[in-house]
Amino acid sequence: MAKPNTIYKTIILYLLDRSECALSNLQISDFFLQEGFANYFKVQSILAELIRLELINEQVTHENTQYTISEKGQETLSFSKDKLNHDLKNDIRLFFEQNQMSFKLENSVFSDFRRIGPESYQVDLHIQDDGRDQLALQINVHTKEQAEAICNNWKNSSDEVFALLMDTLLK
Numbered sequence: 001m002a003k004p005n006t007i008y009k010t011i012i013l014y015l016l017d018r019s020e021c022a023l024s025n026l027q028i029s030d031f032f033l034q035e036g037f038a039n040y041f042k043v044q045s046i047l048a049e050l051i052r053l054e055l056i057n058e059q060v061t062h063e064n065t066q067y068t069i070s071e072k073g074q075e076t077l078s079f080s081k082d083k084l085n086h087d088l089k090n091d092i093r094l095f096f097e098q099n100q101m102s103f104k105l106e107n108s109v110f111s112d113f114r115r116i117g118p119e120s121y122q123v124d125l126h127i128q129d130d131g132r133d134q135l136a137l138q139i140n141v142h143t144k145e146q147a148e149a150i151c152n153n154w155k156n157s158s159d160e161v162f163a164l165l166m167d168t169l170l171k
Contacts, residue, residue: 004038005046005049006080006083007083007084008032008037008038008042008043008046009046009049009050009055009080010077010080010081010083010084011031011032011037011084011088011092012028012046012047012050012056012067013050013055013056013069013073013074013076013077013080013081014077014081014084014089014092015028015031015092015095016056016067016068016069016073017069017073017074017077018092018093018096019096019100019103020100020103020104021103021104021107021108021131022059022066022067022068022107023066023067023068023103023107024064024065024066024067024106024107025044025047025064025065025066025067026064027099027103027106028043028047028067029043029044031092031095034095035091047067050073053072054070054072054073055069055070055072055073055076056068056069056070056073057069057070061110061111061112062111062112062113062148062151063110063111063112063151063152064110066107107128108127108128108129109126109127109128109154109155109158110126110128110154110155111123111124111125111126111150111151111154111155112124112151113144113147113148113150113151115144116140119142119143120140120141120142121140121141121142121143121144121146121147122138122139122140122147123138123139123140123141123147123150123151124136124137124138125137125138125139125150125151125154125158127158127162134162135158135162135165
């Protein structure tokens with residue numbers, strides 16, 4: 001039987017391979033915690049190892065970390081997915097059936113910012129559908145606090161902003 005860490009790595013690769021979108025740190029952790037496989041710190045350790053081995057890709061924003069499986073990860077999974085028994089694969093299938101729509105919604109609206117000068121920050125705002133930008137907006141602001149406020153408000157206000165833009169531009 002395979003070591004627990006090997007199984008955990010394979011589970012994460014399998015989750016990312018089966019997902020229709022990138023998965024957040026929280027979404028992956030939730031699977032492990034719900035199933036009682038490992039605690040939060042073990043999951044973080046396994047994710048770090050998968051990143052180090054370049055088996056998964058990590059995208060970090062100010063509010064979230066998302067993961068996708070890399071080409072190397074897909075190759076590794078093709079050799080190791082047989083280590084996952086039918087019941088575990090079924091648990092993963094059920095997890096996605098119950099959560100896939102909410103995962104897509106959670107991951108379709110996101111924001112980030114970066115410093116571009118001594119007193120200047122660029123805020124990037126996105127609304128995506130099936131991994132393609134429906135709206136990509138960049139705003140330059142003077143302070144980090146402004147950038148953080150815009151990012152923090154984007155998730156709850158994006159629909160309203162999008163509708164306002166469309167109404168205004170389609171007049």
